[in-house]
Amino acid sequence: MSSKTGPQYILIASASKDFYGTRLVHPATGNNVWSFKGVEIQNAEPSVITPVGEKGEQLLVAIKDQPLMHLIGMCPKKRLHVKSILPKPVTALVTDQTGSFIFGALGNAVYTWAAATRELISVSEVQYLDITAIAVSPDNAYVVVGAQDGSISVNLRTDLIAQKLPGVAAPNLFHTYSVHSREVNGISITASREPRILSVDSANTAVIYSLASKAVLFRCSDDYALTSCCFSSNEGRFFLGNQVGAVTAISLTKRTLAREEHINTSEPNGPCLRYPNKHSAAVTRMDTSFDDATLVSADESGVYVIWNVSNASALHTGAIKAAILTARFVPAWESIFDQNFEPPKMETLPFHKQPTNTPIDLPMKRSVLPLEELKAKVNVDFKTYLARAVANYKATGDTVPPPVSGSAPTVNGTAYENQTSSAGPDIPLADHTALTDRIRELEAENTDLNARVIELHEIALSALITEDE
Numbered sequence: 001m002s003s004k005t006g007p008q009y010i011l012i013a014s015a016s017k018d019f020y021g022t023r024l025v026h027p028a029t030g031n032n033v034w035s036f037k038g039v040e041i042q043n044a045e046p047s048v049i050t051p052v053g054e055k056g057e058q059l060l061v062a063i064k065d066q067p068l069m070h071l072i073g074m075c076p077k078k079r080l081h082v083k084s085i086l087p088k089p090v091t092a093l094v095t096d097q098t099g100s101f102i103f104g105a106l107g108n109a110v111y112t113w114a115a116a117t118r119e120l121i122s123v124s125e126v127q128y129l130d131i132t133a134i135a136v137s138p139d140n141a142y143v144v145v146g147a148q149d150g151s152i153s154v155n156l157r158t159d160l161i162a163q164k165l166p167g168v169a170a171p172n173l174f175h176t177y178s179v180h181s182r183e184v185n186g187i188s189i190t191a192s193r194e195p196r197i198l199s200v201d202s203a204n205t206a207v208i209y210s211l212a213s214k215a216v217l218f219r220c221s222d223d224y225a226l227t228s229c230c231f232s233s234n235e236g237r238f239f240l241g242n243q244v245g246a247v248t249a250i251s252l253t254k255r256t257l258a259r260e261e262h263i264n265t266s267e268p269n270g271p272c273l274r275y276p277n278k279h280s281a282a283v284t285r286m287d288t289s290f291d292d293a294t295l296v297s298a299d300e301s302g303v304y305v306i307w308n309v310s311n312a313s314a315l316h317t318g319a320i321k322a323a324i325l326t327a328r329f330v331p332a333w334e335s336i337f338d339q340n341f342e343p344p345k346m347e348t349l350p351f352h353k354q355p356t357n358t359p360i361d362l363p364m365k366r367s368v369l370p371l372e373e374l375k376a377k378v379n380v381d382f383k384t385y386l387a388r389a390v391a392n393y394k395a396t397g398d399t400v401p402p403p404v405s406g407s408a409p410t411v412n413g414t415a416y417e418n419q420t421s422s423a424g425p426d427i428p429l430a431d432h433t434a435l436t437d438r439i440r441e442l443e444a445e446n447t448d449l450n451a452r453v454i455e456l457h458e459i460a461l462s463a464l465i466t467e468d469e
Helices: 371-396 429-464
Strands: 008-014 022-025 032-036 046-052 058-063 068-073 081-085 092-095 101-106 109-114 120-125 131-136 142-147 151-156 175-178 184-189 196-201 205-210 215-221 226-231 237-242 247-251 272-274 283-288 294-299 303-308 313-319 324-331
Touching: 008 046, 008 303, 046 092, 046 324, 058 092, 092 131, 101 131, 109 131, 131 184, 142 184, 151 196, 196 226, 205 226, 226 283, 237 283, 237 294, 247 294, 294 324, 303 324, 371 429
Parallel strands: 184 226, 283 324
Antiparallel strands: 008 022, 008 324, 022 032, 046 058, 058 068, 068 081, 092 101, 101 109, 109 120, 131 142, 142 151, 151 175, 184 196, 196 205, 205 215, 226 237, 237 247, 247 272, 283 294, 294 303, 303 313
């Protein structure tokens, strides 16, 4: 779900009990390219719909005022439907950027499930009152939760996905702050190393909070309750939606904004720009495209608008017969658009209601090698590549491109796998430079692989560690 390359579409999902209330919309044309009938929810009214999985190719659907949640696969070749009964109704749902973990708000607690096995990893009471908004930072470091009393808690993702084994105390909150006087309606987080948290409430207030300095950077208020918000991908501006359907863009780069100031929305070249009136009800969801060129906004009446960010013009408008619960940009789902797509094997177990007391063995797509073994494998591949390059140069006078997965390179039609050179090759300067550049590329790839392995080890350790004091 974190892929920022390739085709993108807009996922529109509504609270409609009727069929075909969920669709994918092409942002350039505004046409529906796919729609979901939704017979699995059995004429119930959804309250939360969010994509889950590596690329968001399953939908999580929570039912309004009922402790029910459905996991529905989108692949037409192999349908997946898992119905689960939970302790309480779900008020908010979000997955991490890898699609591996699901964070659900039930009352004042965050329930953390493993997406692959549906096992309940932990239950963390992070608020005093019911949770109204939840978001995961783009770098997967934080899970930010807003509540009815206006308080916001910042949790480390590694703390929430760590099992609470018997005898191990629950971790303390990473940070909590109160800058709102009413319930929090929306949260958006930047992807920088010093994250900023944008939040809006029913008291007409929007706040940007710095997690690094633990201080409010910017506060503004509207004439009406603010109901949704989002940062642009480049973090140069943010968008606000209010209760009467107004959409506002505020630039953070045109000039330095005071911590609290009055901004004229009609100023032609000012930092604040009010978009044309296209909504007649409260704006429920907003999101920007991966390249920041397009904005989508949706409201309670079922209207969604696709905007051109550069000139604040409406490109396309559509409507559904119910309040829109989800409006977000997603990558093209291979399960729908690729005819050769083979769906992975999925467990059909329901979501657990009680945390497991045994260590969870999360399935992996491929085995992760220990760090030293990975280093040795990279070195072997590197030496093999050099041997192939030398042998090919001696045979043809040409260098070979970097090796790719598949069959081995050939010399005069003959594959060679383990050819080596006992004597130093006589390589021209240009070819030597190319080989040197390739060595540097492999060293950079090796460093990146090492960092990824270390990160995986840290996650595994955080999930299994026990106090040793």
